[in-house]
Amino acid sequence: MAKKAQIGTVVEIETKLGNAYAQFSQYHEAPPRYGALLRVLPGTFRERPKDFKDLVKLKESFAVFFPLQAALNKGIVQIVAQEEVPLHSRKFPLFRAGNDNPATGKVEQWWLWDGEKSWKIGKLTDEQMDLPIKEICNDLALIQRIENGWTPRKAEALMQAARLKNRFQKNPTAISIRHFLLFKNRDHAERAKKVTTEAGYKSEVIDNGSGSSVVVEQGAPLTEEYVEHVTLQLTEIARETGGAYDAWETE
Amino acid sequence: MGVRRLSTIAVILWVFCGLLAARSGGYSVYQSINQATAEVQYVGLTSNFEARAAAQLAGRNGSGTSMVIKELEGLNGLSLGDARAVEQTLIDSYGLGKNGGSLLNKINSISPTADTQYYLNSLFRGQELLKAAGHL
Numbered sequence: 451m452a453k454k455a456q457i458g459t460v461v462e463i464e465t466k467l468g469n470a471y472a473q474f475s476q477y478h479e480a481p482p483r484y485g486a487l488l489r490v491l492p493g494t495f496r497e498r499p500k501d502f503k504d505l506v507k508l509k510e511s512f513a514v515f516f517p518l519q520a521a522l523n524k525g526i527v528q529i530v531a532q533e534e535v536p537l538h539s540r541k542f543p544l545f546r547a548g549n550d551n552p553a554t555g556k557v558e559q560w561w562l563w564d565g566e567k568s569w570k571i572g573k574l575t576d577e578q579m580d581l582p583i584k585e586i587c588n589d590l591a592l593i594q595r596i597e598n599g600w601t602p603r604k605a606e607a608l609m610q611a612a613r614l615k616n617r618f619q620k621n622p623t624a625i626s627i628r629h630f631l632l633f634k635n636r637d638h639a640e641r642a643k644k645v646t647t648e649a650g651y652k653s654e655v656i657d658n659g660s661g662s663s664v665v666v667e668q669g670a671p672l673t674e675e676y677v678e679h680v681t682l683q684l685t686e687i688a689r690e691t692g693g694a695y696d697a698w699e700t701e
Numbered sequence: 702m703g704v705r706r707l708s709t710i711a712v713i714l715w716v717f718c719g720l721l722a723a724r725s726g727g728y729s730v731y732q733s734i735n736q737a738t739a740e741v742q743y744v745g746l747t748s749n750f751e752a753r754a755a756a757q758l759a760g761r762n763g764s765g766t767s768m769v770i771k772e773l774e775g776l777n778g779l780s781l782g783d784a785r786a787v788e789q790t791l792i793d794s795y796g797l798g799k800n801g802g803s804l805l806n807k808i809n810s811i812s813p814t815a816d817t818q819y820y821l822n823s824l825f826r827g828q829e830l831l832k833a834a835g836h837l
Contacts, residue, residue: 482729482777485751520755547774549836550732552794555739559835561774568774570835584774586754590767591736609739616738 452522453529455486460502460531461518463593468494470596472527473506474518475535476542478565484586486518489539490596502531512601513543515586526589546574546602547584554697555613556606579603607685607695611678614698618677627677629684631664633693639664642691649683664693728784729777732791733757736767740803744791746784746810775834782823783830785810789820790827 455461459474471491478484489510499505521527542565548557561568563584571578583602587595594600600608614627631646633639639655639662646653646666653666668680685695731753733743747753750770759765776787788810796802797809813820 481727481748482772483749483751485754515750515754517751517755517758521758524758524760526758526760547772549773549775549834550734550771552741559774568777570775585769585771586750587736587770588754588757588759588765588768590759590765591769594736594767612737612739616740 452519452525455518455522455529456532458532458535459529460506460533461488461522461527462498462530463527463596465494465593465596467597468496469498470494471502471505471530473510473533473535475513475539478515478542480566484515486516487513488516488518488592489513490592494596498530502533506533507536510539512595513582514592514595516592517586517588521589543582545584546578546581555609556697604682604685607682608678610695610697611681614677614681627668627698629666629668629681629698630696631666631684631688631693632661632696633664633691634661636662638662638692642687642693645687645691646684649687663696727778728781730773730779730784730787730791731770732773734769734771736769741795742766742768742803742805744788744795744804744806746781746788773834773836775836776830779830783826786823786827787830788827790824790831793824
């Protein structure tokens with residue numbers, strides 16, 4: 451049986467990029483118990499740092515629930531230090547949560563959760579995109595997130611990219627992809643079209659009644675890596691031009 | 702006689718678990734999602750997410766699936782009957798792997814053949830609860 455983790459415990463997580471570190475900052479006990487909340491600290495390291503005092507003071511890359519003690523007992527992660535949880539992370543954070551639409555993989559109705567109660571809020575504000583997501587990961591998902599540079603803000607785009615990748619594997623005959631970017635007004639959509647054209651994509655603006663869509667065409671090479679890259683790039687362009695990345699479809 | 706006794710014990714255990722969960726805040730319905738494919742791979746009930754996630758740790762050899770467990774919002778604190786109704790509705794929606802669906806669940810939560818009327822009533826109830834939670 452491994453040493454018992456306590457609030458403040460820093461653990462080492464092996465990844466392909468080197469060692470990552472996370473601090474156990476909260477324990478959620480009330481049913482349905484989520485257990486240990488990890489603050490995954492920024493960066494990966496070839497060698498274990500001599501001390502963790504400065505590292506734990508940094509803003510975490512993301513926070514996620516994780517079955518920490520079970521992972522310690524199995525030797526999946528190991529305790530490397532015990533440090534005070536910095537002031538900015540002592541309060542139980544507010545989480546965002548929502549049910550994915552099975553057809554699109556997107557959440558249409560968001561909720562906030564304070565560890566005890568949840569309430570509906572509808573759409574997320576830009577600031578709320580950075581809130582941690584109410585979910586619990588296994589070890590492989592945690593490691594994959596660290597290796598992919600996952601953050602709550604990138605979560606939806608990465609999920610869409612994974613759906614797309616999966617669809618390719620099941621339907622390798624797809625010849626092109628159309629990505630949809632949504633805007634409340636046409637000016638923003640035109641700006642996004644200009645940016646995507648400058649980035650080398652063929653795109654068009656379509657009025658959809660309640661706003662405008664920019665439809666961006668992606669052709670070959672339809673490799674999984676390239677599709678993921680394009681999805682992330684378009685998500686960023688949509689955000690910077692005042693819209694949101696919606697979804698994709700294959701032809 | 703032996704079978705009847707076993708059934709009685711099973712019913713008592715089922716009721717006991719229900720009462721226990723009700724005391725501890727009821728059941729939540731969750732989906733385990735394969736992070737690499739974004740596919741829902743398991744639908745289940747729990748009153749303890751930490752324990753459920755601990756059971757899905759892959760271990761040091763790294764074999765297994767990158768799994769994220771998400772609670773269905775608006776469907777927490779359910780009675781065992783309601784939770785099973787939601788679970789079965791989702792199982793029907795995603796499909797068991799053995800029937801060509803994406804789920805790794807081995808069996809239905811509620812048998813479609815043992816008591817058809819109960820099964821159908823459960824699906825109606827499950828759909829009602831999922832719709833109220835904005836899931837359908």
